[in-house]
Amino acid sequence: MPAWCAQANVPVMARVFLAGATGALGRRLVPLLLAHGHHVTGLARSTASADRIRELGAEPAAGDALDADSLRAAVAAARPDVVMHQLTDLASRDLAANSAIRVVGTRNLVEAALAADVRRFVVQSIAFAYEPGTAPASEDTPLDFTAPEPRQTTVRGIAELETQAARVESHVVLRYGTFYGPGTWYSPTGLMAEAARAGQLPANRDVTSFVHIDDAATAALRSLDWETGPVNICDDEPAPATEWVPEFCALVDAEPPAPSDQRTPFARGADNAHARGIGWRPAHPSWRISFRESRSAAHRM
Structure with a gap:
């Protein structure tokens, strides 16, 4: 009989079904899960994706998050203890396409998980859909339901994603800050x-909370035994664009823009106190240090 984590109601060595195994986060998460003794099945929409999943050491399962029947069959065959949803559709910067993944894809994954009697559901959300304010948002801060378009599409997609995830009694919503790092x-x-x-990146007073992609993957691993609910996953230094844009421009060899006092009220950053309180510590606690270290490393090459 496997050992179980009573808090999360999953085995210590779990069978994990991962949607998004070949993305920037998934490529880091799969090796972490395997190194901790978990069995990983990755959703593969194509032969190329299946090959990449095998290269990572996981088992591919043919299916499409937007095709309910194929997804249900894939999850049932994998017999997982946990379903992890790390899918996005960001390549084309198409908000509607990404919203479809969040709404339809999440609903299909939850339905497949419930049909397979899955005990745990972990889903990728964002820490920048909160209502306007001046201080970094906590998990108790309401979402920005009164936002105009195009932000309204994003917020509605996130709200539906989190509502669907809550249909699985044991669930964790990872509200990630803005990803940075390779990929x-x-x-x-x-x-x-x-x-x-x-010259299209303004250095205004909008506040961003970043998270290194490696820290995002570590949080997903740790979420297997966290209590149900949302968790902000971001570094320790929310910062206005007047601070981080010049540093980023230096990293990518771009001319920094002139600073501006303009600020978007909802661009407030997020507070990671809850994540720290349950044991998560970012290996990259400050985007500032990471940007400078990456720049120094690039100059040494």
């Missing part, structure tokens, strides 16, 4: 680096 938008080859080089 993300905020890397020297990412979309935001292109924006910075094109």
Whole structure:
């Protein structure tokens, strides 16, 4: 008989079904799960995805998060203790497509998990959908339901995602800050680096909470035995764009813009006190240090 974590109601060595195994986060999460003794099945929408999942050491399962029947069959065959939803659709910057993953994809994953009597559901959410304010938001801060479009599409998608996840009695909602690091938008080859080089990244008073992609993966691993509910996953230093944009521009060899006093009220950052209180510690506690270390490393090459 396997040992069980009573708090999370999952085995200490769990069978994990991971949707999003080949993404920037998933590629880091799979090896972590395997190293801790878990069995990982990754959802594969294509032969190429299946091959990448095998290369990571996990078992692929053919299916599509937007196809309820194929997904239900894949989850049933995997017999997981935990379903993890780390899927996004960000490559094209299409908010509607990403919202479909959050709404339809999450609903399908939850339905498949419930049908397979899965005991635990972990889902990727965001820590920048909170209502306007001046201080970093805690998990108790309401979402920004009165936001205009296009933000309204994002907030509604997040609200539906979290509502669906709550249908599984034991669930964790990982409200991630803005990802940075290899394979993300905020890397020297990412979309935001292109924006910075094109002079399209404003240095205003909007506050961002970052999280390194490696720390995001570690939080997902740790979430297997966390209590039910949302958790902000971000570093220790929420910062206005007047501070982080010049540092990012230096990292990606872009000309820094002139600073501005403009501020978007909902751009407030997030508080990671709860995550720290349950034992998560970011290995990269400050985007500032990480940006500078990455710049120094690049100059040494």
